[in-house]
Ligand SMILES: [Ca+2]
Ligand SMILES: [Ca+2]
C-alpha cells in the first residue's frame with residue numbers, strides 16, 4: 595500500500611511559482627508578516643519507495659519553505675497536519691470557498707465554534723429530526739477537513755477556506771443504508787460538490803451505490819471513502835469501487851493502524867489514529883479509524899483542486915487531483931500482512 599507523504603509532485607512545484615500565496619483562515623486584507631512565519635525543520639527526503647517505481651523519486655521536493663503556523667490552540671495535538679506537511683501546502687493554497695466538500699455522514703454540528711458558517715448546503719436523508727450530529731461523527735470529519743484556521747479557536751482544518759455540504763445519510767445511531775448513501779452522493783454532486791467524503795463502510799456491494807460513485811467521477815468530482823475498521827483484507831463499499839479512493843489508516847509512526855483494513859484494493863493510507871478534531875457542542879477530542887484518514891485525504895483533495903490544471907484537456911480536474919494524491923504516496927510496509 596501507499597501512504598501519503600508530503601512530497602510535492604512536480605506539477606505542483608511548477609504551479610506554485612505562479613500562484614499568489616494565500617495562508618490560513620485569515621480574512622481579506624491580512625498580510626503575513628515575519629512575526630507569523632516560523633521556520634520548520636527541513637522537509638525530510640522521502641525514502642526510496644519499496645516498489646520499483648523510480649518515478650516517485652522525481653516527485654520529491656527537497657526545498658525548505660517558510661511556513662505559517664496558525665494560532666489555533668489545539669494545533670499541537672493535530673500531529674497529522676505536520677505528518678502530511680499540510681502547513682507547507684498552505685503557502686500555496688488553503689482552499690477556496692468555491693470548492694465544496696460534501697460530508698456524507700451523521701450530520702454536522704453547524705453551530706460549532708470552529709465550523710459556524712462553514713456549511714453552505716444541507717440535506718437530511720435520514721429519519722432523524724435534525725441534520726445536526728447527534729451521534730458525534732460527522733462533526734469530527736468536518737473539523738478535520740475545514741475547521742477555521744488561525745482564528746485563535748480550536749483546531750485548524752486541512753482546507754480551511756473550503757466550504758461544506760452537510761449530507762446526512764447516517765442516522766443518530768450511526769447506521770446507513772446503501773440506497774440512502776447513493777441518493778446522498780448523487781445529491782451532493784448535483785449540487786456542486788467537488789469532493790465527496792464518505793467515512794462510511796458498508797459490508798455488502800450495491801450496484802446502486804457503484805452507479806453513484808461512477809456518476810461522481812463522470813461529473814468531474816472525486817469521492818474518497820474509508821477502507822474500513824476490521825483490521826482485515828475484506829473489502830468494504832463504496833471504498834472498494836474503482837472510481838472511489840479507498841483510504842486506510844496509519845499511526846504517527848507511519849505504520850498501519852491495527853484496526854485498519856488493508857490490501858491491494860486500498861488506494862492510499864493517511865493518518866487515522868488518535869486524531870484530534872471537533873465534536874458537537876463546541877467539544878473536541880480524539881478518534882481513531884479509517885473515517886478520519888479519509889477526511890485527511892478529502893481535505894487534501896480540496897486543496898489540490900486549487901492547484902492542479904487540466905493537463906489532459908478533458909475539461910475536468912478530478913483525474914489530475916487523484917493522480918496528485920496517489921503520486922505523492924510512497925510504499926509503506928505493513929508488518930505481518932506482507
Ligand atoms: Ca480554528
Ligand atoms: Ca477504490
Ligand SMILES: [Ca+2]
Nearest residue numbers: 904908910911
Ligand atoms: Ca483532466
